[in-house]
Ligand SMILES: [Zn+2]
């Protein structure tokens with residue numbers, strides 16, 4: 001029995017948190033359920049799930065389809081694509097059985113890489129290693145999710161770059177079904193013809209193949225994600241703001257003002273820290289540009305956007321003394337006086 005190794009290399013960075021990550025989680029379950037109805041896939045497919053944010057981690061080692069249980073997807077800060085590729089190549093080295101005179105090795109592995117952002121680490125060493133040793137014997141399908149995926153970067157990895165434009169759950173299901181059909185087609189092709197790369201016909205409504213010369217253009221910083229920490233249980237939470245361009249037309253002057261509107265607040269688990277970049281990701285954003293201030297999703301404190309002098313964003317009940325979950329120091333909050341701290345925004 002020759003194995004057909006399928007690797008899912010999934011971006012679980014903070015920009016994915018929310019609908020994308022939920023869809024991915026549901027999609028994983030749907031993918032497995034669908035593939036299990038396919039006799040060829042059941043016979044040959046082995047799956048592995050690797051996630052990456054600031055760091056990469058294997059959630060499921062290469063496991064035969066019948067025994068594969070979809071793991072819970074964690075999240076973290078950062079998009080270390082370089083680290084993710086290095087991790088993937090180490091896994092390939094460890095797990096892929098090469099053919100020899102005595103035994104038949106694994107079929108050519110297929111990697112589905114999904115990401116929605118730009119790499120935050122240096123990917124050059126990983127790219128070099130990939131092209132030197134892996135590109136010839138591993139099929140990589142890179143899928144950029146949404147408008148901000150760094151498609152040109154993905155194109156330096158592989159010819160197979162797809163841009164996915166999903167609008168809600170139904171679209172994502174169609175995409176997952178496309179992955180299922182591609183994996184099933186691949187397992188049929190190794191069973192009958194012994195090779196070749198088989199991707200199912202693209203579902204034009206939601207995805208398109210990106211040509212090498214078609215660059216995605218410059219990516220705007222349309223998303224601001226701020227990480228807070230709950231004063232009560234010390235767990236992290238994410239506040240997502242999306243850009244909203246405002247035109248202030250006055251007396252023939254057209255002034256554009258960037259405002260970021262709150263679109264969601266998400267409670268994170270402890271493993272958020274484990275997958276995050278150790279180095280601080282300092283993104284400065286003028287708090288005046290942020291519209292909307294959420295409460296804490298962990299403990300229900302009404303103000304989720306207070307800042308300690310150390311830079312840690314935390315939740316507070318209101319004015320008065322508090323303890324910073326970042327540095328452990330006692331601080332005292334008063335509305336809007338800026339001595340080492342300020343309650344950045346009132347409810348917007
Ligand atoms: Zn809290």
Ligand SMILES: [Zn+2]
Pocket residue numbers: 308309310311312324325326327328329
């Ligand atoms: Zn602090």
